[in-house]
Amino acid sequence: MIEIEVQNETTQTEERLRFAAVPRIGEGIRLQGPDGFWASYDVVDLWYQKAAYGDVWVPYLHVRLTPAPNVAGAPNGIGAPNGLGVPNAAGALPHSADAIPMPANGNGFGVQEVYPFTA
Numbered sequence: 001m002i003e004i005e006v007q008n009e010t011t012q013t014e015e016r017l018r019f020a021a022v023p024r025i026g027e028g029i030r031l032q033g034p035d036g037f038w039a040s041y042d043v044v045d046l047w048y049q050k051a052a053y054g055d056v057w058v059p060y061l062h063v064r065l066t067p068a069p070n071v072a073g074a075p076n077g078i079g080a081p082n083g084l085g086v087p088n089a090a091g092a093l094p095h096s097a098d099a100i101p102m103p104a105n106g107n108g109f110g111v112q113e114v115y116p117f118t119a
Helices: none
Strands: 002-008 011-020 028-032 038-050 057-065
Touching: none
Parallel strands: 002 057
Antiparallel strands: 002 011, 028 038, 038 057
């Protein structure tokens, strides 16, 4: 396990977490926010600094909350990039009541991701 200091630009916090592999710039990671909800974060920057002890290089991550997808022009999720709004066999788009939820990206974890709500 690799211990990495994660600097969160969204919440302006720093914490040390353990990873099995160092995430690359542009990859997404899931972190639990101060409100207790899990959210997706994008890795904005990754750098290494030499530790004060020995000849060891310590990784640091800079992350930012992943922006929610823009589906303002898609009522009820029809036409959204999450698998809904796929034409049926007749070539017509299904209504939201008739739509069969399909797993997003084929991962089987649900149709769409729930983004954290802040008042």
